[in-house]
Amino acid sequence: MRIRKSLVPNRFLHVAAVAGALMTLALPAQAEDWRGWNIHPPGYPNSVALETFAKEVTEKTEGRVSPRVYNNGVLGAQPDAIMQVRSGALDFANFNMGPMGPIVPATNVLSLPFIFNSVDHMYKVMDGEIGQRFAEELEKKNLIALSWFGSGARSFYNTKHPIETPEDMQGLKFRVMNNDIYVDMTDVLGGNATPMAYGEVYQSLKTGVLDGAENNYPSYESSGHYEVAKYYSLTEHLIIPECVCIAKSSWEELSDKDQKIVRQAAIDAAEMQRKLWADRVEASRDIVLEAGVKINEVDDKKAFQNSMKPVYEEFIAENPDLESLINDIQKAK
């Protein structure tokens, strides 16, 4: 209950203030209940790793910090959730670097198609000095990136036919994540791109608002998109890292000791996520095949890679300061 100052004599207020201060000293520091955003369902590698992160943090801080993961994107779509973690309305999240581009321009480099030639190349870059540079850029926007998850390679899928060459994309409408680079990428291949929230894609594929989308095997499977879009073509055009990100305001409230605990838990979670990922790719592939999905290898991947020249040229023309970062990543094989 708030005390209305005008009704209480001054000396009582003084006594109350001193008593309050003494009570604060006597009580242990307030436990922090952290709320975390996760787009994936329970059981998904990222979800399991985040749950483990939450448990490790709770145990090792002896409850001083007690994170709770909200799965299935129930706290909002990814671009909104990024804003919420930036403002401290949410405390942590696992974010894909795709929708991060509009906020942290340097991370757009990670959305350039075929920038990484393998998942190992991506891990090598993100675990080293270059990954640190991205973390510094994220911090400028109030996001503390503590470790990097993988998300395999993304490929196009659709309701109509296999995609063997860029010509097969002609006239098809694909959902992409919220980033102009993906619109350009799809355009130069001859398709039409529609940025849309992940949670809306299933229905849009089902009703024919969309002809296709693009994602890795585990998301294609766990989202149920495979039930409605039966042609999965292994273009593997994007390999995008994801962060375990903490709100800067929540991070700064922690003691040095607790920061160390949280950082280590995020690193452990990434190690676990990467291990679980490989098994999940196999399992998801089996599930979609079983359901009658037609998977096709793309024999001439070079045709897709070569089409990306104008995307790179335009990007560098608009972001000349990021050209050296692109070069550093490509060199770090």
Ligand code: GTR
């Ligand atoms: C998944 C990724 C999510 C989300 C989703 C999407 O692979 O892990 O964070 O970005 O794709 O396509 O929106």
